[in-house]
Amino acid sequence: MDFHLTEDQQALVSALQSILQDHGELPQGERLSYAYHHSGLQALLKASGFFDAAREMGALEAALIVIEAARLPVLVETGASALVAPMLLPANEGVDGPVALIAGRDLDKAHRNLPIATTALIDLGDDVVVLPVAAGAIETVKSVLAFPYGRFRRAPDLGAGRRIAGAGPKLRQWWRVAIAAEAAGAADSAVNFTVEYVKQRHVFGRAVGSFQSVQHRLVQCHAIARATYYMALRAAWSGESVHADMAACYVQQNVGRLLFDLHQFHGGMGVTTEHLLHFWTYRVRALQAEVGGVNDAARSVATKLWPAPTVAQQGRLVQAR
């Protein structure tokens, strides 16, 4: 066990952080937006090779990239292109990003990142379809969620994509890791942002952050963010699907708490869009129901830890009763 980043991992994170700091500014004109995808930064990260980290270094390194990028108020799509796609597709097959991850049964609904995507990975249960997204095929859907949302104008022709047989479980596994990683980065930023706010905002002659009821709940949010970080990285490191389920299940069951408390402590300011908080919190909210949300993730954990007994075992159980 070693919970510290290696020198290489540290170097990767530092290099990324300095690019994000220098180029990740939210343009003034976007301050009131619900979501802002920074295409320039997206291109820069790609040109700098960050999207190759999963294959060149490993899934944990890719997850680190997702986490760091999610700390910004501006959006760069990393979860699907830096982590899920490279872990899913054969090593010789690149994918053009940004990538949208889509539940096949909801094909006609709005999907996260679809308006910016050039490729969609569509989960059909057993199989996955890799579908190029043609310019003009998507109509944007308005949302308070902090990602661009859009739907196909016309039902896409799945036959035009490449079908990967049996890849469904693997897609859902890495999708869950990406959810946890993205949520870890965003939640951490949201907590830090709120901590700063409650230190500065004074009421009744004292800082909001000096009230114990505020402190204790903020600490709980901090704990959620911190645990999610390690759960996401462990799931990326091990490549075990149960770890991915647990990571998503943990953070998805805690989204409600993060959202309520972090907004609550900003009072009325937490309802505005000029205050940045929503860029992180509504990113986490957007991830809450993906891949079946907490219920599917939890059942998946339970099924893997306590698989249904075999027929022979069942016979013994009946006898025992």
Next chain:
Amino acid sequence: MEFAWTAEQEEYRKRVRTALDELLPDDWDERYVPESYASDLQVEFSRDFCAGLAERGLLVPHWPKQYGGNGADDWCHFILNEEMKAAGEPRGPQYMNINWIGPTLMTFGSEAQKEQHLKGIASGRVIWCQGFSEPNAGTDLAALRTRAERVGDHYIVNGSKIWTSYARTADWCFMLVRTGPGKKDITVLLTPMNAPGISVTSFPGLIKDGHLNEVFFTDVKIPVVNRVGEEGQGWKIVTHALSFERVGVPRYHTGLQALHLAVEQLREEGRYDNDPVIQTRVGALASKFEAARLLTYLVVDQRVKKSEANTDSNLSRITSLEATTDLMNFLGDVFPNGLAGGNVLLEDYYRINIPAGITGGTNEIQLDLIAQRGLGLPRSK
């Protein structure tokens, strides 16, 4: 980053499990565990059990060689703790001796104290209790009133301690006394529990019998040589002692085990495999325990690397506590007779965890510490 055990660590865990297999009686689960860890039965059993561990080099492996250990690293010590907890902590109260009483004496004890007590602890046959809390001094420990007045080469101690686990059977008490009027005029005395003037009364409670005790001191004469460090150094010594408890109890381990028992029981009753709601709750609980596990490992790792103490240990505690209370509520939801003649192991799990948010620093204090030291929020007025 690396989330796997090394081959040596796996091997070490196997060694500990083998020792447990050899040393625990066949009726451990049926007879001993339901009595609970502070029962006279278990405490007395710990004397033989720990002596057996000592023979196998598994009682104080992380202590320095000169005191009977073999300098094992914190991971080994932690693996040992995990396995002991998972088995129902057959070391009874002796986990305290090993984790912090011994190491504290190594730093602050006199040569004579080291000679006597470190040997005693390393033999596995000596029981200690911790005499800190008083009726009016729990969280606010500095308010303690039990007085020690110096008369020649003795202290005369008067007052009382409460909640003193294991006091009924303990040989020694690692005790805090007041030696002056100032808030921090607190001193540590190593008090033999058979000294004249000491009496112990047990009272009933929600945990099993034997857990809750009050200890009264009436003109108890304690030699000055039993003082640890100087007068007034108590606060410093206790802070040091508690830093060894940084990692806390690996609650996720016993939690996952209890969850496993609950699933087995539900399955046997035909209430698990066809019930997606129950499965969902089980999976959500397991994930919370996993979160607690990772935060606990994080703290052990920091300790192994000798990094400075921070509030991650408090974070791991509050996360463990939340998973534990969720599980207790789940047991309450699904087993109508869980606390009335149901599965004895689950009942024991439930009952010993009733004070989980109180012992070893209350949950509210953990939250305060993280808020103020970790997040840098201003102290509440």
